[in-house]
Amino acid sequence: MSGGPYNYSYIFKYIIIGDMGVGKSCLLHQFTEKKFMADCPHTIGVEFGTRIVEVSGQKIKLQIWDTAGQERFRAVTRSYYRGAAGALMVYDITRRSTYNHLSSWLTDARNLTNPNTVIFLIGNKSDLEGQRDVTYQEAKQFADENGLLFMEASAKTGDNVEDVFIETAKKIYQNIQDGNVDLNAADTGVQLKNTTAPADRKQTQQQKQDGCNC
Amino acid sequence: MAAIGAASPSSSASSTAAPSTTTQQNPLSKKLHKILESNLDNDKETLEALGVLSGFLDKNTLQARRNLRSDLEKRCLGLNDNFVQCLQTLVQQVQSLQKEASDMKKCCDNMQTRLGAAKTHTSNLLKETSELQSKNRELEMQSLVVSAFLGKFQLMPQESEALCGSYRAQATTIDDRFFAAMERVRGIHQDCKVLLRTSQQRAGLEIMESMAMHLETAYERLYHWCQGQCRTMNAEFPEINSTLRKALKELKERPILFQYCIDEYSIARRMALVRSFIDALTRDRSTGRPIELHSHDPVRYCGYMFGWLHQAIATENDHVASLLSEHDTEQSLPILSMVTEGCCRPLHTRVEQVIVSTRHPVLAYKLVNLLRYYNGVFQGLLKDTAPMVKTLTDLTDLQSKMFFSALNAQTAKILEGIEAPLPDLSPSPKVGEILSLLQSILSSQDLTSLGSGNHEQQLLLILTTCIDPLIQSCNDAVAPLSRLDRAVYLVNSLYLVQSTVSLYEFTDRQVESLEQQMQAHMDTVTSEQSDHLSEVVGFTEFRSSLSHNKLTDESFESLNTTPQLLSPVISAPDQYQLPQCKLLASAHLRNAVQQKAFEHFCQTYESIYAAVTTEKGEEVVKSLFPQPPEQIRKLLLSL
Structure with missing residues (x-):
């Protein structure tokens, strides 16, 4: 992360969702602090963390909103889907119930986010192979059927954690490059920050003009 | 010769x-x-x-021989003559030579003196020249020193231009050259302090003054530039580049100018934020779902607004941090508080509208919780004095008030015209209604149930708001009934309330108070039951005489029937339970009443037994009471 903490071109907003206790906060902590947080307390409402990553030579600041899994916080957590460019949907590979609830989480995510939001399915706790309750194949099939990116990860060992966040960012960046994301619209979860990406800016302005002409 | x-x-x-x-x-x-x-x-x-x-001689003649001498002398004379003549010439020549020599000497002397004079003259000149030369060297050295000095203590023209801008292009941008020049000016200023310590005080002071002037100009220029830049920060996503960051860092040296720029920035961001907020509320382009579309669902509507603001504050915080190039909460908090100020009004208007139009207590309570949650969140992100926090506090207070008034109204509405108890003395369905209302409220307390002593107080208030009127109306409803019926009905109602309330956290005090009220009514039931037993065995008269200390023979006579009456009671005490006691809703309570009533009865029995023993002696007692009190106690209380 060279170049100081302020040199980034984009801000991407993520939201992490999933049942209580699947390790959402631990994934975030592992990603932002590179440490495993044992005895992680239940999240109250929402919490948030940031980190700058580099994708295709662009520095991107990830603003990650970690939601409480408990149902009683729904009134708070559902407000954070709106502005998300990426949604990380987490289940626990050792607890089938958390996998079974995915479709309801997915429905929420589809309903409350915008159509370009990249949804990434994460099977957490991959270090607990012995207690596995959901096979990789099964989850992979679910992900493919629903057009989700998928990976198994472990917040404890840090396995794949980095990849999950960065792959999501790559996909979002790809969407921007393909012109699927209007940088001028609010609540896409993507913000262009600095002038350091003149090419993109030009493109954006072009899009804007196109929009005007239409 | x-x-x-x-x-x-x-x-x-x-x-x-x-x-x-x-x-x-x-x-x-x-x-x-x-x-x-x-x-x-x-x-x-x-x-x-x-x-x-x-x-000499041609011929050896006598003549010749005789004349030899004279010849010789002649010859000698001739020779001498010749010699003299030659010498004469020589003398003349020598004399002329001498003359010339003396002339020459004179000339030389003359020359000598002149030379001497010239020499004296030249030596002055030489001295002067060497002086001049050394002076020249000195001056050259000085010039070197001076140019070195100037190089060190004065700005190059291009630096000066970079610093103060040329007149042709006043609005030139600030760039790295500017900062380098500024750095140099500051360096020079610093170096002058060394000068002041030496004998070069005047130069030091003058240079310092000139550098200070340069610096002032530079700051002024920087200020104008920053101000201009800050003013353009009103786009949705501000472009904060490293130059502005650097410029503001420099400007921190001039706190007032810095503050002006920051104010400018805050105002620009405030405008941008309000615009974005209104956009998100009314015409969200990307999702096509503006927040106001959800205004029919108060909790979701408010939740969306708060959630949006929460995220916006986080982003603004990032912007501020990147502007100040450090995370100095001391400085960023006032900025954030100012930036978010603009959203207060639109937020307040909308939430207030929701609050005023939300009449249902459960929904109102959910809103209270939501507001309180975000009040806490925003308090954590902004200063306590921030207008946004104040707005939320106001709204929370308002919502809290509205909630209680809604709860009051709802409770009153439910309890309106509470009907007289049914013959089975079971709690009125209204009690259930109130309790289910209370349950739905208490089960949505989730969000803020963590921490805050305030919460406990509020909970107590909710309970009293619901339960006090409930108990009051129960009391009112049972007024026309008998004492026992009243007590049983109230115990039943209170028991239901208590068992519901005790399921929740922080209700200990309320549960205790309910327990006390219930106990009072239980005591009534118990005493009625024990009186009933005393009556059955014919103790009533004797006991009242005993308590008045007026034992007469008639009192003792009233005990004559006791043995016959007592035995069926002992053999089947449950038969003598009052019908109302059977209507107590909980087996546990029924049991407790029974046990206590028996206990009371045993005590009565003991006191009568003792009184008879004292007055009439053991014989009489044994005939009247075949079972001693211990046995009665054993028989009744072991049940």
């Missing part, structure tokens, strides 16, 4: 007179001798002389 002339005749004479010894003392003989003895061969001079002499 005379010697030679004389010698020649004598040499011939001496050769004749040589053997005479007497002539030895004669100088003539000596001379002859000498001539004779002389060896001509060895005498070159003589030989030469003779040679020369031989050329």
Whole structure:
């Protein structure tokens, strides 16, 4: 992360969702602090963390909103889907119930986010192979059927954690490059920050003009 | 010549007179001798002389021989004459030479003096020259020093231009050259302090002054530039580049100018944020679902607004951090508080509208919780004095008030015209209604149930708001009934309330107070039950006499029937339970009443037994009461 903490071109907003206790906060902590947080307390409402990553030579600041899994916080957590460019949907590979609830989480995510939001399915706790309750194949099939990116990860060992966040960012960046994301619209979860990406800016302005002409 | 002339005749004479010894003392003989003895061969001079002499005469004549001497003398004279003549010339020449020499000397002397004069003259000149030369060297050195000094203590023209901007292009942008120049000015200013410590105070002061002026100009220019830049931060996503960051960092040296720029930034961001907020509320382009579309669902509507603001604050916080190039909460908090100020009004209007139009207590309570949650969140992100936090606090207070008034109204509405108890003395359905309302409220307390002592207080208030009127109306409803019926009905109602309330956290005090009220009514039931037992066995009269200390024979007589009456009670005490007691809703309560009533009865029995023993003696007691009190106690209470 060279170049100081302020040199980034984009801000991407993520939201992490999933049942209580699947390790959402631990994934975030592992990603932002590179440490495993044992005895992680239940999240109250929402919490948030940031980190700058580099994708295709662009520095991107990830603003990650970690939601409480408990149902009683729904009134708070559902407000954070709106502005998300990426949604990380987490289940626990050792607890089938958390996998079974995915479709309801997915429905929420589809309903409350915008159509370009990249949804990434994460099977957490991959270090607990012995207690596995959901096979990789099964989850992979679910992900493919629903057009989700998928990976198994472990917040404890840090396995794949980095990849999950960065792959999501790559996909979002790809969407921007393909012109699927209007940088001028609010609540896409993507913000262009600095002038350091003149090419993109030009493109954006072009899009804007196109929009005007239409 | 005379010697030679004389010698020649004598040499011939001496050769004749040589053997005479007497002539030895004669100088003539000596001379002859000498001539004779002389060896001509060895005498070159003589030989030469003779040679020369031989050329004199052409003929050896007598004349010639006689005239030899005069000839010689003549020749000698001639020679001398010649010699004199030659010498004369020589003398003349020598004299002229001498004259010339003396002239020359004079000339030389003259020259010498002149030279001397010139020398004195030149030595001055030389001195002057060498002085000048050394001065020159000194000056050259000085010039080096001065140029080094100027190089160190003065700005290059291009630096000066970078710093103060050229007149042609006043609005030139600030770039790295500017910062470098500024750094140099500051360096020079710093170096001057060294100068001040030396003897060069004046120079130091003057340079310092000039640098200070430069710096002022630079700051002013920087300020104008920053202000201009900050003013453009009103786009949805501000572009904060490293130059502005650097510029503001520099400007921190001038707190007032810095503050002006920050104010400018805050105002720009405030405008941008309000615009974005209104956009998100009314015409979200990307999702096509503006927040206001959800205004029919109060909790979701408010939740969306707060969630949006929460995220916006986080992003603004990032912007501020990147603007100040450090995370200094001391500085960023006032900015954030100002940036978010603009959203207060639109937020307040909308939430207030929701609050006022939300009449249902459960929904209202959910809103209270939501507001309180975000009040906490925003308090954590902003300063406590931030307008946004204040707005939320106001709204929370308002919502809290509205909630209680809604709860009051709802409770009153439910309890309106509470009907008289049914014959089974079970709690009124209204009690259930109130309790289910309370349950739905308490189960949505989730969000804020963590922490805050305030919460406990509020909970207590909710409970009293619901339960006090409930109990009051229950009391009112049972007024026309008998004491026992009333007590049983109230116990039943209170028991239901208590068992519901005790399921929740922080309700201990309320549960306790309910327990006390219930106990009071339980006591009533118990005493009714024990009185009933006393009556059955015919203790009533004796007991009242005993308590008044007026034992008469009649009182004792009233006990005569006791043995017959007592035995069925002992054998089947449950038969003598009052019908109302059976209507107590909980088996646990029924049991408790029974046990306590028996306990009371046993106590009555004991006191009567003791009184009879004292008054009438053991005999009478045994006949009247075949079972001693211990046995009765055992029989009744072991059940």
